[in-house]
Amino acid sequence: MGTVYEELRDLLRAGRPVALATVIAGPHVGAKLLVRPGEEPLGTLGDPDLDRVVARDTLAELEAGLTSTRHYGAHGEAREDAVHVFIESFAPPPRMIVFGAVDFTGALVRVAKVLGYRVTVCDARAVFATVQRFPLADEVVNDWPDRHLAKVGDELGPRDAVCVLTHDHKFDVPAIAAAVRTGVGYIGAMGSRRTHEGRLARLRDAGLTDEDLARVRSPIGLDIGARTPEETAISICAEIVAARTGRQGRPLRDTAGPIH
C-alpha cells in the first residue's frame, strides 16, 4: 500500500469514487483520511473517534458528490469548533454516450472530452464505429443502441448525457426509447424540425408518453446558429451545461443575478 497521495492518484486515474478529508485547522493541520466506498479508510486525523465520525460524514458527502468544510470537537463531537475538516469528493467523471458514428460525432467527442466526460461512441455499423475515427473516445462500441443501453443504462444518472446523432429512424427511435427508461440527466436527438415531427410520431407508436417525450431535447442544442460539426458540438455541450444548471442560455448581458 502506497501513501495516501499515491492511493488517491491511482483511484482518480482509474475513475473510481474517492473522497479526501484534510484537517485545515485544529491540532493536526494537514492530517488526512482517504475514504473509499466499501473499504477501510486510509490514514488518520489524529484521533480514532474523530476518524470514525469523519469517515461516516465523508462517505455521505461522496455519495452526494459534495465538497465542503465541516467542524468537529477534538473527538468528533458535533456542534463544536476545535477541528475544521475539508472534505473533498471525487465523483467519477460524468458519462456521455453518443449514438451514431457520423461526422458530427468526432467534434462532439472532442468538446465533451474538454468538459471532462467519459465518452462512449456507439453505432451498429462496424465500418463507422472504429477507434481510428474517434481516437479521443474512451470507448467505441459496435452494437445497437437499445442493446447497449440495456447493458449500461442502470449506471446512468443526472450528471450523464445521451446524444443521438444517427439521423436514421431505424437507430434513433430505439436509442431514444431506451434512453428515457434510464435515469440519464440529458437526452438530445439531432434532426431538423421536420425530422423531429416525424420522429415524435414514431416514438409515440413505440409507446413513449408525453412525459417521456418532454425529456428529449430535439432538435438538439442551443440556438447559436451552429453549422459546422465543431460549432454544433459547442451548441450541444452548452445545452447540456444549461440543462444541468437550470439556466436558459441567454447572454449574461441580458440577464441579472449571480453568474456562478
Add this chain to the structure above:
Amino acid sequence: MRDVLDDIERWRAAGRRVAVARVVGTEGSSPRDPGAAMAVSDTGEVAGSVSGGCVEGAVVEAALEVLAGERERGVVSFGYSDDEAFAVGLTCGGTIHVFVEPLDW
C-alpha cells in the same frame, strides 16, 4: 487535484518537491469552487489554478514559502477590500480560502 496529477507526477519523477494549494472555502462571487487545485514545484513551476488569475501569484509565493520551511501549512485567505486597493484580492469581489501544504503525505 485530478487536473494537476500529470504535472505533479512529472515533478516527482524528476525528484522535485511539490506543494499543493486547494480552495477550501469561498464567500460571495468567486470564479472557482472548493476543490479547485494548484500545484507548485520547488523550482517554481505551476499547474492548475484557484481563481480566475487574480491570486495565483500570491498563492505561488505562499507555496514556495511552505516548501522552504518559511511558512507553516495552513489556510491563506484572499478577499477584496476598499482600504487595500493594491493588496491581492479577487476582482469579482468575493473571498477565497486556500489551504496550502507540502505534498508529503
